[in-house]
Amino acid sequence: MEARQGSRFAALNAELAERIDHLLERVTVAAGGNPGLHALLNRLTRQHASLHLADAAIAEVERYHLVHALPEQGEVGEFFRQLGLVTYLRALTSDELAQMRAALVFYPAQVPWAVMEAVGHAAGVDQPAAAMKRLLGLGCLDAFHSPGQAARDAPPKVAVNALAKPLYPPLTAAEDAHLDVKGALDAWYRQLPAFGTGHEHERTKGLGEIADFLFTRGELDDALQLQVEERLPLVLCLEDPIATCEIHLSCAAIRIAQGRMNEAMSHQATQDGLAAAIDLAKKLGYIHVASIVKVVKLLEQPAMAGTAVSYLHNAARHFRALESPRGRSGAAMSADSVRSTK
């Protein structure tokens, strides 16, 4: 009797833990990188007695991302009032507003400073750099510096702030065409260190970011071509197993998104890539092993292709994040142990 009750409690606890985990996953996405909002939604979620309140609060922020309605209720509403996003929007000059809307074309990517300047020019902004500095100051754009003094002295990468983004009307097709994304992409390529300069890892990473951007824009053929013809030879040359896995995951995601599911799964490279990714992730104790395994299961049901794509895409991005020196040495060590077990 007691044992049965104990197992019932355990089951209830497991269910509760799963619900909380699910809510916390949504919190991370909804907070859009804002630490204050993240802390607030986290706190609401961890007050177990009011999970439905946490769910409502998260849903309100999700609604803001989707339909651009600013949250007004409760603590979350108060947070957004304090944030004063609308005040910042209204403080922009016409040029700054044009720069901000032009920047939306890259969302959510972090792009080199010169690339963001290029779309500003295309949008008729006289001094894109000055407009970008003001937008950074107001929190409409975020800056990202690479580690190291040299990188800190160089202009940062920039991205549209996730919480500011919903306030700006999305770009129309005519505006998108006007922004000369092709020209901006050329500028992006020019920012990458050339092959043979000793910065090949950086080049691989940069090419991956461009491929990601193409994927997000739905330019799948170009994304696949870049991955297969430019990145893969480079990482094979570098004997970089983590990046190899990342490319295989990305290619699988692109092929499935192209609707060539069968081809994707019969593709030896996809299978090898997924298998190697799972192997490596296990060795690293890497959290995304779970999502990759999930993907492999999802792939058995063609209707779940969309979900599989997003899991693969996410896993690939997290693999790329292993670019940090610690991740790199860890990856190299586990790659060695993978080789030795074969």
Add this chain to the structure above:
Amino acid sequence: MSEHMQLKVDISGANREAAASVLSKFFREQFGTEPARPDPQQGSDQTRSGDAMQQWITLVLSIPVALLATIDIVERTKLKERVQRLVEQIRQAVQGDGSVVLQVEERPALDVVYASPAEVVEALRPPEETPDGGAR
């Protein structure tokens, strides 16, 4: 909120007629509106005692706010290019002698001769786009 914005331009200098004609053309092409020239006799400060010669030209017009919105990047770029040409033509017309002072509603006046195209576009923005405009 009014759906029209009131614009007033005071043009002075020897070449004021040429500058007025450049401006009239711009307003006609950009907003489809011909500016009016109020009767100088009615303006208290436009004629001076003993001097019947009018020293400056005043143009006034009312523009639908909807025509001034600059949120669309394509439309804004076109407007900015036209304003760029307007500023160049006005500078040519006045030939360094005179001023073309633009006053939109109660906003600070702007001498177009010395302004950048960005400043002119800024002056022409509809109230709901600007910091002191109505609440969203």
